[in-house]
Amino acid sequence: MDSNECRRAVAAKWSNVDYRSLGTDNYDSSASSTDIEENVRPIKRLKQEVIDLTSDDENQEEDISSPFKLVKSDVYDSNVNSAHFITFKEIFGDKRLKKSILFSFQYELDFLFEQFYSGVREIVIVAQKGTIRPCTTQKGISMVDRLSVIEFFMPQYTCHHSKMILNLYDDGSCKMFLPSNNFTYAEANYPQQVCWCSPNLPPSRSGYTEGASEFHDDLIEYLKVYHNKEIVQKIVKDVKLLDFTPLKDVTFIFSAPTKDLTTGFQLLSQRLSDHRKPAESKNSTNHYLCQTSTLGAAISKKTHANLFTHVFIPILHGITSLKSKLVDTETLGGLYRAHNITPYIVYPTVEEIRTSPVGWLCSGWFHFNYNRDMAHYNMLAEELSVFYKQDPKFLSANRKATPSHSKFYMKSTISDDSNPFNNLDWCLYTSANLSLTAWGSGTARPRNYEAGVLYKSGRKPLVCKSFTNVVYKTSRQEIVSDNSQIVLVPFTLPVVKYETAQDEAFCMAKDYNLLDIHGIPYQHH
Structure with missing residues (x-):
């Protein structure tokens, strides 16, 4: 079953669930449920005592400023306030x-129109056909005359997967947002979600000048690759009026189904060419992490090679090139040892x-159908031992090990016994899951539309912290330099290896014959 089929199956399965009832303050736990299908009962509410974490001076939460925000959930966070939350109402x-x-x-x-200021003059939606659920509420219907929909067809097994918002304000300025979720209530509230927020982008005094801003150039190239006149008229014209100087330290990375441009993994490799270190010190260790909500199939039926372990890491580290042939897993393991490389794939376990x-x-929202290729799974789990999970010692009481729908790719080099990923060489936050369709490879091109932002250490150090710490205070917070770029991630730092005897990566297609903490059985697809 491919990921699109999985999404449709999940939508059908939970179509009778009144998701909003699970996040309301007037929920009566003793009442019988009529909104949920027969083998599903309501989720127990968290205690409603409000905890204002923004007032905790000892942990200095306000001193940490980051473009990454945690999407506040109606279900998990009704009793928590934090400067690191963001809502779609905001x-x-x-x-x-x-x-x-x-x-x-x-x-x-x-859901979407509920979030909008009623005085907004225009809403433009870019979507593939068949992905818009029409409005039925009074507010939604009243706003339809301000809605422009730009729709287009996508071939089977591909999708318009970018998640991006461009907000234009009365003073001519703009802010960009890259949420990790699609615009549905359930997706915004049940898995963990993150949102990247740009600084304010003022109107340009001189108009668009190609070459003045790499981010600006790449965003315009991305918009043009749709080959759509409405996008040029309704979006590109507005984007060209902006000043992208505030994003001079950020790179826009995108995928698109085109032969005219370098996109996807090839673009990422190009933008990270200055961060390859094939001749590093023998005393340093190199840590590459991928946190994703979907793991695609093996990229080789013969060798069961994985895109992250067999393509991303060797090429981005400078061991192989874009046009190199895939190395077998045994040889790859030797290369990892020779270059002091440790790979990490953070993906939820069944128990989490x-x-x-x-x-x-x-x-x-989590897709890894390894039932069809156990050799691929065993290679990752046993031969390369790449699977990691959240550290139970640092989980918050509110969210526990709830998996995140975000996608982070990052590298950390350390020369001591400190935890990897506290300080980063680079970090990519993106909509692109770990699949050939999303990324392409060294020689293949992507088939999806995807969008993300890349940060690199250099003029400013790049520091990584966990929301479980800065929002929920699960451990002592270290002071960060004012000059740092700060990435906040929705999983614990550090992460810990799967326990071989009991941990198993979640697979939607498997029959687990297990009850969750609410006594609900899993229904496989």
């Missing part, structure tokens, strides 16, 4: 908002999902 409810441009894979218009606050309800 993004779309700004009274200065004149025009909002949205890119996504799914749109639930009733089963014991999360909403149980199986958060499982529908």
